[in-house]
Amino acid sequence: MILDCAIIGGGPAGLTAGLYTTRGGLENVTMFEKGMPGGQIMNSSEIENYPGVVGEITGMDLMTPWPEQCQKFGLKHEMVNIVRITKEGDIFTIHKEGGETAQAHSVIIGTGSSPRRAGFAGEDEFFGKGVSTCATCDGFFYKGKEVAVVGGGDTALEEALYLAKICSKVYLIHRRDTFRSAPNTVARIKRTENIELVLNSSPEEVYGDNMGVTGIKVKNKDGEIRDITVPGVFTFVGNDVNNQTLIQEDGSFLCDMNEQGQVIVDISMTTSVAGLYATGDMRIAAPKQVVSAAGDGAVAALQVISYVDELLN
Ligand SMILES: Cc1cc2nc3c(=O)[nH]c(=O)nc-3n(C[C@H](O)[C@H](O)[C@H](O)COP(=O)(O)OP(=O)(O)OC[C@H]3O[C@@H](n4cnc5c(N)ncnc54)[C@H](O)[C@@H]3O)c2cc1C
CATH class of the missing domain: 3.50.50.60 (FAD/NAD(P)-binding domain)
Structure with a gap:
């Protein structure tokens, strides 16, 4: 048949x-x-x-x-x-x-x-409990709160701009000091007041408790660790x-x-x-x-x- x-x-x-x-x-x-x-x-x-x-x-x-x-x-x-x-x-x-x-x-x-997963410690453990790959799906859960975005491509930048409208502050964590994105999008990112660029930095670990994520540790190119307190981490790495x-x-x-x-x-x-x-x-x-x-x-x-x-x- x-x-x-x-x-x-x-x-x-x-x-x-x-x-x-x-x-x-x-x-x-x-x-x-x-x-x-x-x-x-x-x-x-x-x-x-x-x-x-x-x-x-x-x-x-x-x-x-x-x-x-x-x-x-x-x-x-x-x-x-x-x-x-x-x-x-x-x-x-x-x-x-x-x-x-x-x-x-x-x-x-x-x-x-x-x-794709970014591959840092805690990413799998907290996936769906503070770690997300979809701002449209989960951004609203962080209304008025601070969040981190990991990535430097078009999607990461567009999603960071989307989140900046809902959240009080967005930390945009990117391992380089330039972005692989349209110049116009990069310009919008740079003039959005509640987006802080955390450049030349990669996530080391997302941590939290049984309620979910409480923060992310990032390491810069000099090996210094910065601890950012956020309840939500959005990864856009492909x-x-x-x-x-x-x-x-x-x-x-x-x-x-x-x-x-x-x-x-x-x-x-x-x-x-x-x-x-x-x-x-x-x-x-x-x-x-x-x-x-x-x-x-x-x-x-x-x-x-x-x-x-x-x-x-
Ligand atoms: C954690 C999480 C939270 C999300 N939250 C939201 C939300 O709040 N709101 C929202 O609208 N969307 C959300 N999404 C996105 C939403 O789930 C997707 O956009 C949607 O499911 C896409 O539907 P789809 O049918 O295209 O593909 P999928 O849902 O990916 O379905 C594809 C299916 O194809 C099957 N399949 C794949 N390959 C083969 C094969 N070779 N042979 C047989 N079967 C195969 C898979 O097993 C799967 O069941 C979320 C996604 C995730 C992961």
């Missing part, structure tokens, strides 16, 4: 694509997810920016009902790691770990991305896109990508390959939020319904 649609990844993007494709009339849709459905938000202890959900809720509580809602409309779910997606003629082949394959007329991929399934045997990508390894899509989530749609954190210009990933899944699903209809009728 050839699937109408194969969905790769069961985060907010993939699950929403599953809901909209099945509810929209496609009968043979399978979502391939290597772990528990729900995606990376399952690791979050608190989410308060999903519209309509008021009060404290964990990522797991938010996501738990999503698979059940999809199953009600006929979405099938297979727990397996997908190693590669290929296309020959109009048919996609989904290569599963272990050697089995599935075939599909269309594919919606939403395998997400993973923020992001790895989970695009491995798109890599072909010859090392090329199945569809067009940008230099950061993100999938190039148009506003309907259409990639350069007919029948292949990319959604959520892995696509270009992704806001990296649950609500936007879910929105992408819905948009892609509506495209798939017309694509499959046109292909088969």
Whole structure:
């Protein structure tokens, strides 16, 4: 049997694509997810920016009902790691770990991305308890408080500017004395009064107690240690896109990508390959939020319904 649609990844993007494709009339849709459905938000202890959900809720509580809602409309779910997606003629082949394959007329991929860790002591221990990689997600928890930002690229500077509007002070910790960012952004950083530049310095350790982070120790190029008392540390040292399934045997990508390894899509989530749609954190210009990933899944699903209809009728 050839699937109408194969969905790769069961985060907010993939699950929403599953809901909209099945509810929209496609009968043979399978979502391939290597772990528990729900995606990376399952690791979050608190989410308060999903519209309509008021009060404290964990990522797991938010996501738990999503698979059940999809199953009600006929979405099938297979727990397996997908190693590669290929296309020959109009048919996609989904290569599963272990050697089995599935075939599909269309594919919606939403395998997400993973923020890189900076690698200092305490980073893993306090991740989600004061250490964050998302200012849009967690900045509000530090409203009126002081925070530290680690990094010197575009994302670090943009996020520092975002945090400076919410927090009383932002310490921007960067290991060099110049930034790898647009001159205009650097100029905005320099004229923002509540951003203090901590240059030529690298984080040594984030420390805290059972309530969370209480501070960060940084070492400058002369070996001097500075102790900065903050309840929040935001690290922006790069992001790895989970695009491995798109890599072909010859090392090329199945569809067009940008230099950061993100999938190039148009506003309907259409990639350069007919029948292949990319959604959520892995696509270009992704806001990296649950609500936007879910929105992408819905948009892609509506495209798939017309694509499959046109292909088969
Ligand atoms: C700690 C934390 C806190 C956050 N807080 C917020 C917040 O407050 N608000 C907010 O809106 N967003 C928040 N985010 C961001 C949000 O989680 C992401 O933007 C969103 O989950 C992206 O959804 P996605 O479906 O694109 O990808 P993901 O959620 O990353 O889902 C991708 C799925 O694909 C699966 N997968 C990957 N590769 C394969 C493969 N080869 N085969 C099969 N399956 C595969 C993964 O297991 C995963 O389940 C937070 C993220 C983290 C980590």
